Each structure stands twice: as structure tokens, then as C-alpha cells.
Amino acid sequence: MSRILSISQPFPRFSVPAVVSLEQGKEFITLNNDSIKGKWSVFFFWPLDFTFVCPTEIAEFNKAIKQFHDRDCELYGASTDSQYVHLAWRKHHEDLKNLEIAMLADNKKELSEALGILHPVEKVPFRATFIVDPEGIIRWVSVNDLSVGRNVKEVIRVLDALQTDELCPCNWEKGQATLN
Template identity: 35%
Template sequence: MSLINTEIKPFKAQAYKGGQFVEVTDATLKGKWSVVVFYPADFTFVCPTELEDLADHYEQFQKLGVEIYAVSTDTHFAHKAWHDTSDAIKKVQYTMVGDPTGAITRNFDVMIEEEGLALRGTFLINPEGQIKLCEIHDNGIGRDASELLRKVKAAQYVASHPGEVCPAKWKEGEKTLKPSLSLVGKI
């Protein structure tokens, strides 16, 4: 069963953000657009490159009203230690959620049970708490924050323009489509 258009499941977790430990719940994600990125583990290899890329684009996400939450099965204490010791992770200003029980990771169907680690899952959640985008990568394949930004803009456009859809490679300001009988077989 796909998670698309389903509501996020209840959760409560400890997180590290801006030099503080904070609590994050499913309610925290509601009321605004949220991106939740799962990654395997702190102090690894591809993960810091992805989190740094998101950090480099964080201001652009915020301008769109989007908050970012990075989640791994590490604790919030490990997130702080990683933030304090890695030049790449020092750039991270968004929330780093600890999920040592794996409950959140399982809620989003990205747990590798035999390893106790998450797959590289990316989820876009609308203000109502519904999942609008779900991408899951093999752990050897890193993500691209600029491509995620494009998809966020498309999801926000579609949400605010009922009856319109964004074609492949759509970028902000470009032409959209209005599905209708007159378009069938013409594209």
C-alpha cells in the first residue's frame, strides 16, 4: 500500500536543533509544509553530504514555508555530538530527530529491520499532515536538495491550483496542464 495521501501516524521524539534538545511530534509537522528525510546513521559517508546539501538550501525551503526534519535511528545525543564534530553537519540549522526505537522509521516504512537502520526516504507532508511525495533510495544513492526543492514547488503549486498539474521537468513559472478531454492524445 502506498503512503501517498495518507496522514502521518502519531509519534513523539527528542531532537536536536539550534543547540537545544526539543520534542517533535506528528502535531509539530502539521500546519505547514514539512520535508522529512530519513538517513541510515550519523558519522557515516553519504549521509553528511546529503544533510549538508539540505543545509545549503535550507533558506530556500524556509522561504517556501517548508520545515525540514532529518531522522535516523541514532539518539538526539548522537546528533548533537555529530553536529559538534563534523564541519558538514555544523551547517545544519534544521531539526535532527532521534528515533532510537525505530518507531518513526517504521511508521514511514523505511526501516531495514535486520540492521536497525533507515533507508534513504524522503517525504513531503502538506499542512494537513498528508504525505504528498515519497521517494525511497538504496542507501548508496545520495539525494539532491535542488531537485527536492523543484518537487516541493510543484506540490505547492498543484495544491493551490486545483485542476492543474505540473508536467515533467516543470519549474516555477513554467506552463502547467489542465487535464481535460481535449488534451487526450494531444501531448
Template identity: 40%
Template sequence: MSSLINTTLKPFKTTAYHNGKFVPVSDADLKGKWSVFFFYPADFTFVCPTELGDVADLYSEFKKLGVEVYSVSTDTHFTHKAWHDASETIKKIQYPMLGDPTHAISRNFGVLIEEEGLALRGTFLVNPEGQIKVAEINDLGIGRDAKELLRKVQAAQYVAAHPGEVCPAKWTPGQKTLAPSLDLVGKI
């Protein structure tokens, strides 16, 4: 598997269920802002609502950072609406839920399980220039943590705004960063 890090987001067009409406979404909508793509296998499942609810609980924090979250499954936007109407957890979602019934978006991000027509649990952070800066793919049974995703967004934004600095493990805003140099080699 080749890395998607620093590659440019491939063009796409789809329909999302968002705030009670069906809305078109394309790669052009992402230009100039940070975006998270949060792939999951399917609506009306088990681990998926726990993850999407976790992201929904922190959505306002992502928005404060200027980040739009897009959940994506190979279901249609109609199925997203039905799930939203049926589940108390999914009713909390205020971010766009992208339908990917053609599997094009899932395939572009390398998360499609071809023989099943489902997406792996993929998480991707795209910068305002359309480059993928974070890529994480989990097997179907392994749920993700929205707080860790938020921390990764904060670190990526910090690094983008502070060339020459890097964020060490478990870095959070306000903590010390590193400035890689010959003087640091072997001293960390």
C-alpha cells in the first residue's frame, strides 16, 4: 500500500445528507479550508454509531478550528437520512454525511473493501491546499477516538503555521514543540 500523505485529494462529486437536506458536495467545496474525511463501513451497524456520535460530540471543537467533518460510507444519502431519523445517536450529527454508492470516494482514499462494497474505518485530514496530511486506516472491529483526531488536527495546523517546528508524541496546544536540528540528534 502506498502512502497518501502529501498527495492531492482526487476530484469527486456526491450527495450528502446535511441538516435535514440533501446537498451536493464536491472536492471544490473543500478548497481553502481544513477537512476531515471519516469513513465507516455502513449505516445501521454497531461500532459506527459510537464513532459518529463521538465525533458529533466534538464537532463544535472542530468547527472552532475551521475544520469541516465529512462522514463517508458506501450507503446512499437516503440511507443516511433514514438512519438519522431512526437513531438518537445519529440525530446529534450536524456535519455532512456523504453517500458513496459508486464507491469512487472510498476507492480514491484506498479504504474500499472491493469484495464487500464497504469502507474500512479510514480517517483523513486534508489541508486547505487539498493535500492529505493525516491518514489512518483501521480494521472494521477497531473504533476510533474523536479526541485523538482533534489533537492530530491541532498538531497539523500548528506545524503548518510554524515551519521548522514539529510536534512530539502526545503534544497538545500550549506544550513545547521541537525545532529539528543537528544539536538535537541523540539528545531526545
């Protein structure tokens, strides 16, 4: 298994199709490093479409999208399924029909491989989350095993802490004092 990219490393070069709409003729765009330049980004990967834990996470990130946008941060969800599988899943899963999150289709597995997040046997992404700063540098990484969903509130808490550019103690939350 390759090593997981970590903090202070540049987010890998990528160019992938993404599902951004259910409107016919406007379903797909291509996203790449230029798409994320100059703003905070959160990339969260899930193992497979049409599974059980994954839609709970995607729906929870979508519920929190305003909180991310209020922090000048874009959300990007990804798996190694194709954009066509993503579109079918969105059309047929009630919790995914009104997504405001781009669903990246890393079906060539190039981005997942570059990030080092493919399960060594299953060859699907772990539940990995990356916070990337406006310069394209990874500032936070969290990786869960295939069966364990992540905590969206914790992603927001860490984003808040990173954006203070100050020392934040254990369990720090936005509005609390930072360390001098």
C-alpha cells in the first residue's frame, strides 16, 4: 500500500469528471487543481456508491454546506465510481437528490492512488477527509476504516481552528480563546 499523503504536502494534481446537477445537459463538469485554487477545500472520499454508510455521510456534509460556505470553503465528495454511477445514485437515493456537493468520479483511481487512500485488498478508497488550504497544501487528514462513518462537526471544528492561524488547545471550538 502506498503512503497516505499528509499535512504540509501539496494536494496532488488531478483532473476528474464530477456530477454537479440532475438537470439534463448540466449534470457533468471537469474539476481540477485550478478549480480549487485560492479557496479552502474539503475533499471527502467514500468506498462505493449504492452502499449503506456512504449516503449518511454525504447527506450530513450536504446539510452542513452553508457552514462550509460561510467559511469560504468548498466541499468535494469522491469515490472511484464513474460519473454515470454517481448520477444514477443521486437520481435514485432520496437523500442525494438535492446535493449541492460535487461528486468527483475518480474511476481511474489516479487521485486515490496519489493520496495513498486505496484499501490494499478491496482497492476502494478508505473514508478519507482532507482539508486543503487556498495554496493547495494539505492542512488536515483523517482516515477511517471502510465500516466507520466520519464526524462532519469535527471537520468543521478543525477547519475553524486552521483558519484562525493561531494555537488552538484541545477541544477548542470557534468563539473560544486561542493560546498566546
